[in-house]
Amino acid sequence: MFQGITRISTLEWEVPLGFVPGMRVPGRFFLSESLEKLLEPGAVQQLANVATLPGIIKNSLAMPDIHWGYGFPIGGVAAFDLTEGVISPGGVGFDINCGVRLLATPLAQKDVAGRKDLIENLYHAVPTGVGAKSAQKVTGQVLDAGFGERNDLVRCEEGGFMKDADPQQVSSKAKQRGIPQGGTLGSGNHFLELQVVREIYDEVAAKAFGLFKDQVCCMIHCGSRGLGHQTCTDHIKILEAATKKYQIKLPDRQLACAPISSHEGKAYFGAMAASANYAWANRQLITHTTRNVLAKMFSIDYGEMPLVYDVAHNVAKFEEHIVNGKKEKVCVHRKGATRSFGPYAPDIPSELSPIGQPVIIPGSMGTSSFVLRGTLTAMERTFGSTCHGAGRVMSRTQAKKKFSGRDVMASLALRGILVKAPNEAAIADEAPEVYKPSEDVVRVVHDAGLSLLVARLDPLGVIKG
Amino acid sequence: MSFKEISHTADVKIQARAPTLESLFSETCNALMQVMYGTSRKGLNKREIVVTSDDTESLLLEFLSEVLFVSEVEGIVFSAARVRINGSNLQAEMEGEPFNKDRHAQGTEVKGISYSGLSIRQDANGYMVDILFDV
Numbered sequence: 133m134f135q136g137i138t139r140i141s142t143l144e145w146e147v148p149l150g151f152v153p154g155m156r157v158p159g160r161f162f163l164s165e166s167l168e169k170l171l172e173p174g175a176v177q178q179l180a181n182v183a184t185l186p187g188i189i190k191n192s193l194a195m196p197d198i199h200w201g202y203g204f205p206i207g208g209v210a211a212f213d214l215t216e217g218v219i220s221p222g223g224v225g226f227d228i229n230c231g232v233r234l235l236a237t238p239l240a241q242k243d244v245a246g247r248k249d250l251i252e253n254l255y256h257a258v259p260t261g262v263g264a265k266s267a268q269k270v271t272g273q274v275l276d277a278g279f280g281e282r283n284d285l286v287r288c289e290e291g292g293f294m295k296d297a298d299p300q301q302v303s304s305k306a307k308q309r310g311i312p313q314g315g316t317l318g319s320g321n322h323f324l325e326l327q328v329v330r331e332i333y334d335e336v337a338a339k340a341f342g343l344f345k346d347q348v349c350c351m352i353h354c355g356s357r358g359l360g361h362q363t364c365t366d367h368i369k370i371l372e373a374a375t376k377k378y379q380i381k382l383p384d385r386q387l388a389c390a391p392i393s394s395h396e397g398k399a400y401f402g403a404m405a406a407s408a409n410y411a412w413a414n415r416q417l418i419t420h421t422t423r424n425v426l427a428k429m430f431s432i433d434y435g436e437m438p439l440v441y442d443v444a445h446n447v448a449k450f451e452e453h454i455v456n457g458k459k460e461k462v463c464v465h466r467k468g469a470t471r472s473f474g475p476y477a478p479d480i481p482s483e484l485s486p487i488g489q490p491v492i493i494p495g496s497m498g499t500s501s502f503v504l505r506g507t508l509t510a511m512e513r514t515f516g517s518t519c520h521g522a523g524r525v526m527s528r529t530q531a532k533k534k535f536s537g538r539d540v541m542a543s544l545a546l547r548g549i550l551v552k553a554p555n556e557a558a559i560a561d562e563a564p565e566v567y568k569p570s571e572d573v574v575r576v577v578h579d580a581g582l583s584l585l586v587a588r589l590d591p592l593g594v595i596k597g
Numbered sequence: 598m599s600f601k602e603i604s605h606t607a608d609v610k611i612q613a614r615a616p617t618l619e620s621l622f623s624e625t626c627n628a629l630m631q632v633m634y635g636t637s638r639k640g641l642n643k644r645e646i647v648v649t650s651d652d653t654e655s656l657l658l659e660f661l662s663e664v665l666f667v668s669e670v671e672g673i674v675f676s677a678a679r680v681r682i683n684g685s686n687l688q689a690e691m692e693g694e695p696f697n698k699d700r701h702a703q704g705t706e707v708k709g710i711s712y713s714g715l716s717i718r719q720d721a722n723g724y725m726v727d728i729l730f731d732v
Contacts, residue, residue: 202731263702318706320732362666364708526606528602530604
């Protein structure tokens with residue numbers, strides 16, 4: 133481990149005050165010995181940088197998928213006091229409400245075996261990759277426009293709609309980017325994946341979530357597209373000026389911020405929440421397309437494909453947490469981290485309340501994904517947060533040198549996993565080996581009690597953006 | 598003028614070099630377009646881009662963010678940028694062509710241009726910048 137960092141317990145490490153000048157609280161991160169060798173100094177530096185922000189409460193935190201990003205580290209979580217604290221797009225990222233959802237189906241693996249046309253049909257139905265535009269046009273809310281069912285909302289974090297959204301704070305440039313992209317997947321690490329429930333660890337929770345062994349599911353990972361990206365760009369400019377106005381000293385310009393109560397802070401929050409709502413609508417449109425393809429091919433009803441849950445992993449939100457023994461409303465930033473609210477926490481569907489919220493952790497292209505459940509430990513230790521994925525270990529430049537897209541496709545095909553993407557480079561970029569093993573990351577959050585294993589899903593076919 | 602992609606775990610980090618500040622901006626724009634659309638880009642049409650900003654780093658960030666916006670909204674793939682900088686004002690004469698799925702779907706979308714680690718340096722050989730694109 134790097135010099136100056138101390139071990140608090142088997143899975144928890146502390147970055148002490150003074151690791152970078154101006155830290156207000158220590159940093160804490162969760163990591164196992166097997167993942168320790170993959171930790172980058174740049175990520176720890178970013179974790180410490182976050183600890184310098186005004187009004188940060190308790191700790192600057194990072195989950196075991198911590199890696200080097202911009203502003204916050206990826207895997208970073210921090211909560212801020214509403215009076216003294218700040219809000220920063222550096223703690224959310226360009227892809228506001230990048231998130232993941234899991235769609236259940238009544239199909240078993242044998243029902244889709246040999247159906248290569250399923251991935252082909254999904255690939256042609258869901259626009260993906262650079263420059264992709266959508267034919268879906270929505271006026272008003274997506275459900276009112278017939279793109280889903282009422283219960284879909286219940287199974288989304290925040291009910292799929294942040295009520296404090298202020299669309300007036302979203303620029304016309306952002307809207308211009310967003311309008312033709314509703315229902316598109318994007319590129320990079322975004323994907324739509326057909327999976328099979330391979331193993332159940334918690335029968336009671338799995339049943340409540342609507343999951344059973346050998347069931348075919350569909351996982352969708354994408355965000356707020358150009359609308360969110362432009363909103364981040366626009367508001368960083370405003371918050372850069374605000375940082376100077378409020379005389380906030382920053383170790384990284386990407387952490388540009390403003391007091392939560394300031395005009396600039398409120399404007400960013402309103403725009404970010406509106407962008408988050410766009411992301412939920414976007415994932416809903418892709419869900420609708422997916423359901424239609426499956427319904428037509430397998431003669432099943434639209435209603436037989438309920439949403440298991442939808443989680444955001446790039447977002448800032450006002451939530452109540454226990455601070456110094458008292459319940460307090462704070463502003464939690466999650467940058468590549470998933471909410472993990474435990475039993476009886478607010479904003480969990482009533483039928484799942486005794487279990488905790490479903491937590492969905494995607495694996496990389498060829499590796500397992502996991503469904504877990506939120507815990508009281510997460511509420512106490514991490515402002516109700518857990519990891520969001522495997523986390524990269526290899527850059528795209530290294531990946532392209534080391535792997536060819538064709539070889540990666542061939543080796544996945546040998547394991548029965550079909551891959552479709554606009555180009556081979558996109559596949560090499562996302563080869564399974566460029567990520568930490570997802571099971572190692574999930575094992576840490578399970579053992580640390582930040583979320584508990586419910587089910588493992590293995591990939592059958594994937595569409596990369 | 599040249600640029601190279603340097604190793605960054607999650608995103609795309611570019612290091613560009615050029616004899617003048619203006620050509621450094623052009624080269625970074627070239628890098629952005631190559632990451633998104635690959636190398637086959639023609640200069641069939643012209644388009645002007647104008648931005649202003651307080652300091653050199655934010656002027657570069659504003660310029661590239663505007664290139665990203667115009668490219669996405671108007672569906673233009675840029676092949677060259679002739680940049681003129683006058684104090685806090687930048688004017689660029691851009692050349693490009695309409696997005697063509699067959700030739701331009703080779704890259705990866707860039708979500709935004711980051712301030713993290715952004716610094717423009719000058720030495721005896723000219724100017725150099727490290728810049729991070731979120732992908």
